[in-house]
Amino acid sequence: MPVDPQPQAVLSPLTESAVFLTLTVADGGEQTVRDLLPELAGIVRSVGFRLPDEGLTCIVGIGSDLWDRTFDGPRPAGLHPFREVVGGRHHAPSTPGDLFLHVRALRLYPCFELARLVRDRLGAAVDVVDEVHGFRYFDRRDLLGFVDGTENPTGDDAAAAVLIGAEDPDFAGGSYVMTQKYLHDLGAWQAQSVEAREHAVGRRMLDDVELDEQTQPSDSHVALTQIVEEDGTEREILRDNMPFGSIARGEYGTYFIGYAADPDVPERMLTRMFVGEPVGNTDRLLEVSTAVTGNLFFVPSTAMLDDPPPARTAAAAAEPAPARSAGDLGIGALRGAR
Known part of the structure; x- marks a missing residue:
């Protein structure tokens, strides 16, 4: 009986520290990246073995353009460039990113060491x-x-929401990850009353209880990020968001990172937030939170990391890239979308 491909550590418990690295790959650097993939588990062990209580993990994601430049054969069905979202007042930009590293542990220094070693390996x-x-x-x-x-x-439920299955069997055990960096205007936020802040989020601040239907505004963050199908099925993602900040630069933010078996789910959430549901009924949090990055990556199974797809040949690289749909181009598909 075949064994299901094992996922990377996307289902691991939330940790206290993380390093998020987004990289671009130079032309000609594709083979270096491909060579790294089967080595990655050994690099993680070289750091983590000395710190068994840290829970050190490293998840790697591959962007659409890098996939096409690096591998021959089938490609993940849902992989495409991050789709920029432009609403009447708010904008979720698409920014450069070919390779993504999500490094997690109890404390920061093992994350830093592992990220440094991988960066040095890629040169x-x-x-x-x-x-x-x-x-x-x-x-x-x-x-x-x-x-x-x-x-x-x-x-x-988490595995069902996050892991690709029989719908794309060549990539079963994999996942998709969407990332965005949000910067907050803390002064403007803290100037609001607690009640106004609770209505923006959709939860009570003190005890974290979701506001009831009579109190929950339709433009709260909670209301707009709930995706419910016509049959009543709720579509979910797995968030591993973390705060970050720099006192020197006056930057205070949230790093959004959402894992999903189908990128359509977080994309629908973003459309509802930035364009509105209905159009114009946008997320109140965006009045004080600005998205400054946006990326989408495919997260291979551990088996695919150990044995990556064949390298793209020179002949294949010379072929014209497949035409993208309007949705892949992003801005036209989601501008004013309903």
Whole structure:
């Protein structure tokens, strides 16, 4: 009986520290990245074996353009460039990113060491275009003062929400990850009353209880990020968001990171937030939170990391890239979308 491909550590418990690295890969650096994939588990062990209580993990994601430049054969069905969302007042940009590393542990220094070793291994093949050091805040709250990730699925529900299955058998055990970096205007946020902040989020600040239907505004974050199908099925993602900040730069934010078996789910959430449901009824949090990055990556199974797909041949690389649909181009598909 065949064994299901094992996922990377996307279902691991939330940790206290993380490093998020987004890299671009230079032309000609594709083979260096491909060679790294089967080595990655050994690099993690080289750091983690000395720190068995840290729970050190490293998840790697591959962007759409890098996949096409690196591998021959089938491609993940849901993989495409991050789809920029432009609403009447708010904008979720698409920013450069070919390779993504999500490094987690109890403390920051093992994350830093592992990220450094992987970066050194890749050498001149890559450039780091974004680096964020995340930390857990009081009571697992974000810098806005609310608990983050309360509605994450657990157990079998989490696996069903996150892991690709028979719908794309060549990539079973894999996942997709969407990332965005949000910067908060804490002064404007803290100037609001507690009640106004609770209505923006859709939860009570003190005890984290979701507001009831009579109190819950239709433009709260909770209301707009709930995706419910016509048959009543709720579509979920697994969030591992973390606060980050720099006092020197006056930057205070949340790093959004959402794992899903189908990127359509977080994309629908973003459309509802930035364009509105109905159009114009946008997420109140966006009045004080600005998205400054946006990326989508495929997260291979551990078996695919150990034995990557065949390298793209020179003949295949010379072929024209497949035409993208309007949805893949992003801005036209979601501008004013309903």
